[in-house]
Amino acid sequence: MKRRTLTLALLLTAAIAGVVYVSSSVSAGAQRRRATTRRSAPAPRARVDYTNFTHSTPAHRKDSCASCHQSPSDNWAQARERDAAFPDITDYPEHASCLNCHRQQFFRGARPAICTVCHTVVSPRSGARFPFANPAEAFARSEKGRASTSEFAVIFPHDVHQDVMARAPSLDENRVRFVRAAFAQEQPVPSKPNSCSVCHETYVKPGQAAATPAPADANAAAGVPTLPAGLLKTTPTGHASCFNCHWQDGGEKPLSTDCAGCHKLLPQGSPRPELKGKDADTQLAARAGFTDPFIVRKLLRRDSVIFAHEEERHREIDCATCHTRIPALSTLDETTLKVPILSCGAGSSCHIGAKPKRILNEEVDKKLADPNFQCVKCHFNLGREKPPRSHLDATGK
Numbered sequence: 001m002k003r004r005t006l007t008l009a010l011l012l013t014a015a016i017a018g019v020v021y022v023s024s025s026v027s028a029g030a031q032r033r034r035a036t037t038r039r040s041a042p043a044p045r046a047r048v049d050y051t052n053f054t055h056s057t058p059a060h061r062k063d064s065c066a067s068c069h070q071s072p073s074d075n076w077a078q079a080r081e082r083d084a085a086f087p088d089i090t091d092y093p094e095h096a097s098c099l100n101c102h103r104q105q106f107f108r109g110a111r112p113a114i115c116t117v118c119h120t121v122v123s124p125r126s127g128a129r130f131p132f133a134n135p136a137e138a139f140a141r142s143e144k145g146r147a148s149t150s151e152f153a154v155i156f157p158h159d160v161h162q163d164v165m166a167r168a169p170s171l172d173e174n175r176v177r178f179v180r181a182a183f184a185q186e187q188p189v190p191s192k193p194n195s196c197s198v199c200h201e202t203y204v205k206p207g208q209a210a211a212t213p214a215p216a217d218a219n220a221a222a223g224v225p226t227l228p229a230g231l232l233k234t235t236p237t238g239h240a241s242c243f244n245c246h247w248q249d250g251g252e253k254p255l256s257t258d259c260a261g262c263h264k265l266l267p268q269g270s271p272r273p274e275l276k277g278k279d280a281d282t283q284l285a286a287r288a289g290f291t292d293p294f295i296v297r298k299l300l301r302r303d304s305v306i307f308a309h310e311e312e313r314h315r316e317i318d319c320a321t322c323h324t325r326i327p328a329l330s331t332l333d334e335t336t337l338k339v340p341i342l343s344c345g346a347g348s349s350c351h352i353g354a355k356p357k358r359i360l361n362e363e364v365d366k367k368l369a370d371p372n373f374q375c376v377k378c379h380f381n382l383g384r385e386k387p388p389r390s391h392l393d394a395t396g397k
Contacts, residue, residue, distance in 0.1 A: 050105050050114040055151050056268035059101060065259035068097040071248075079135055080240075087248075088239055088256075091132050092118045136238035140293040152263040159327035164245070164252075196319040196326075199241075200233040202310050203295055227288050230310020232298050264332060279305040279382045303338065304378040313350075341390045352394055361395045368397065 055061065072087035073079070079090035098114075099106060105114040111122040120128045131142045139145040236242070242262070245252045254261020280299045290296050299305065308314065320326055322343040330336045344360060345352030352360045363375045364387050375383035387397075 050102075050112075051116045053117045054268065055265055061265070066257070068093040069259065070094065071257050079132075079138075084240065086240070086243060088134065088243070089259075090134055092129060134239065146293060151266055153266055153332050155262050155264050156331045158329040162327055196233075196323075199236050202230050203232040203234050203292075205289060206292075228306065228308035228311060230308045230315075231305075232295055233309055235294070235298070237294055278303050279379050281381060284380060301334070301337075303382060305380045306376075306378045341394050345394065354396070360391065364391055364395045364397060 069089050070093065071089050073089050073091035076088050076090050077085050079085065079088065095106075102114055106112055108114075115122040118129045119126070120130055130144045131139050133139045133145070133150070239256065243251075243256050246254060246256050246262075248256045278301055280302060282296070282300070284305070285296045285299050290299060322339050323329070324340060324343060325336060328336050341360075342352070344350055345358070351358045354361060357365075359377050363377055366373045367375060367387050371386075375387075391397075
């Protein structure tokens with residue numbers, strides 16, 4: 001009897017152990033399957049904002065610009081004044097260039113989000129669209145143009161264009177030249193031959209007869225420095241100035257149909273250098289009465305907001321005296337656009353020197369003696385900071 005009871009106890013223990021083992025195996029296997037399922041589950045896809053078009057999207061970069069942009073656009077004759085119009089890309093791409101990839105987004109809901117990229121009102125009864133980015137001047141004046149920044153930087157090699165200017169006849173002569181893609185008789189303009197003034201002119205605010213500053217007392221009351229007359233120079237903008245040479249039929253390369261030849265896509269999310277702010281800020285630009293967006297950007301990227309090209313002694317100096325590396329200037333590299341501080345000491349009557357002390361030496365001495373001193377001879381914002389190494393080296397400090 002005892003032997004039978006012992007045998008039954010052993011069998012029952014073995015059975016329980018087997019059940020526990022099987023249960024553990026099943027549990028472990030289920031855990032492995034769950035872990036495997038978790039590992040193999042695809043990551044959730046990032047939500048795409050179809051209201052924001054960017055050229056940086058890989059799918060948008062794989063084809064040429066001509067795969068979307070028709071050259072010229074159907075509305076090129078209406079995009080500019082009649083006498084200034086020329087064949088150009090002046091409108092958004094047609095729907096066909098988007099439908100191959102975005103058919104699903106185009107027919108999602110009564111008011112598809114993707115339509116708001118171009119259209120001011122998403123409705124089959126309205127075809128109104130935001131202004132296109134070209135012509136650049138008209139777009140910059142629009143609400144969308146003022147609020148947006150370009151994804152592209154313009155490739156402009158000064159060395160190549162300097163060679164072209166050297167071959168060109170002097171502006172002192174009566175001659176015919178190509179203007180806005182049309183031939184026009186030009187009146188004699190007194191100018192130094194081969195000078196930068198062929199492209200860069202002194203900026204004058206609209207409605208002013210000359211580049212004159214606001215009254216000093218009015219500026220002082222508003223907390224604005226009295227900005228000198230002839231502060232800034234203009235730069236050609238838009239296709240009108242470029243297509244004179246880079247026309248699509250036998251012009252200089254890159255031709256007007258080669259968008260990528262001049263427009264370089266910036267890395268996504270990178271700030272435009274001229275929008276980072278240097279010596280000026282947007283509030284100063286607005287209070288000083290600068291409204292032209294191209295001029296505001298010039299003001300923002302300057303290291304010396306007080307410097308004026310039209311100051312009497314500055315006007316007598318050749319451009320290359322200060323802009324010492326004109327052939328090396330690159331619109332893709334901001335460091336090449338800077339004027340070295342030593343240029344401010346060129347000549348016996350300029351701003352660097354010990355005997356008698358020039359203004360840079362005086363300002364640096366005051367700043368080193370009193371960290372709270374603010375240099376205001378040349379600067380508005382940067383004068384609060386420590387003198388940079390370039391200033392210390394120039395003054396022998």
